[in-house]
Amino acid sequence: MLRGLYTAASGMMTQEQRHNTVTQNIANVNTAGYKATNSVQRSFPEVLVSMIGGNDSSNAGRKLGKFNTGVYAEESISLYTEGALRETGKNTDFALVSSFTVQNPATGQDYPFDASGRYVDENGEVIYRPEGFFTVQDENGDTRYTRNGSFRVSPEGNLLSESGYQVLDNNNRPIILTGSASDFTVNEQGEIMDAAGNGTGIILGVSIVSQPHGLIREGNGVFRMSDPDGEVRFMTPADNGVVRQGFIEGSNVDPTQSMVELTAALRAYETNQKIVQYYDRTLEKAVNEIGRV
Template identity: 40%
Template sequence: MLRGFYTVASGMLSQQRKTEMLSNNLSNANTPGYKADQSSMKAFPEMLLSLQGQKLDVPTKNGLKIPMSQQVGALNTGVYMQETIPAFLQGDLQETERLTDVALVDGTIPVDPETGLRGGVFFTLQGGDGTPRYTRNGNFNVDGQGFLTSASGLYVLDQNGQRIQMPSDEFKITEEGRVLVNEIESARLGIGFALNPNRLTKEGDGLFRTEDNQPLPDAYGSEAAFGMQQGFIERSNVDTAKTMTDMMTSYRSFEANQKVLQAYDRSLEKAVNEIGRVNG
């Protein structure tokens, strides 16, 4: 019975964490470039139960009893949330008419032969520690010194890993990522390519980084086909209707585990107060 408490508790904890993940997705439904998290549940390893203590009588002169065991069956000891992985699907484009807003538009992106999943392209930013960060949020701004910055205040880097400074408020960004001022190219937006985006580490504010903090390969020199649209942003890819449905399902699962826990508690209380009572 006590083992059942742990099994039920693991189910409640996993559903609670899933609900927290889904709530975070909903809260970022309007965050540009946000990639919704997905969870995967995994059961703890099963145990094979056996009944010990039975003995087989062997008819010998002095008598012989051989200990025997009988298999009862498999026992699953619970479940846990193994990991959360962002869904790197293209979000819808929303027109803003702001010159500093840029949206990445995926074309033909190579597929990772190991995982069978499609790669991804990202804007390159300079993190606070100097190492590169990556994002799909193209809601950029120009600071007081004329540098192009992200919504979180990080510098946007060009193809050569340098900060992009705008000499004028009037500029144009082409589909190839070239920054034109008075029709003269002054920089080109840095775009990184990840063959397996799931290896990126997710941070806050829609940022990602590599595991070893090394820069991603230059997307312009890869086989990835993509473009950019100025005056647009990529919306979050959170499906609000599906997320709400998943939240209700997770809540019902939590509630079902809670009722099982209450039943275990009543059974244990009865065992202690009634079955274990010694009549004087």
């Protein structure tokens, strides 16, 4: 009896985590460059059920089958699909349009990634599509990555992210602009041009992360690599990536799907809650009524 109680309780905790994940997505539906998160659920390991006891000794140890004893929220996975671009007209706003590919060495063809940027081969190996990010440096000098291209220029000419981090060029150096903030443009390859349209030799550091599933959120739309030695390189003109000045990438959260997920999590939570209440009433009868017999 208590096994069912624990199973229902684990279901309630899992749906609570699922609910928290969806509400976080909804709260950031208008956050520039925000990437939605999905909560991955997994059942507890299967256990073998056997018949024990009884008057018939032939039933002892009879195998009844396997079943799971609950579910838990294993992890949260970010979806790196691109959000819709919104034109702002500000020359310090940038959006990254990227569609990077990976070639299958066996066939010479590009992997057909699905909408979430994954491909599972015939051996079950998961291959992820590389993703591009603007490269920034936090106050501790550590490299971070973001899709939020809402930048600003400090009085000293430093190009800063919305969180106040230094925006880096493709040589990992902080970008410092000379002259007025309105006197520069950026071409599609990310090169900063002066007021006369001449190249300055400074290129926005657009990092291509080969294993984006290894990124860890730090808040404010900023990510860091879980493995400091993970494969990251800067975008080159040969890559299929474009920097759009005067645009901002919106959130990739689907509000309609999020509301469906929210309702489903609530209904599942209520179902498990009723099961817990049922077990509570059953235990109450076992203790207070059957115990008096």
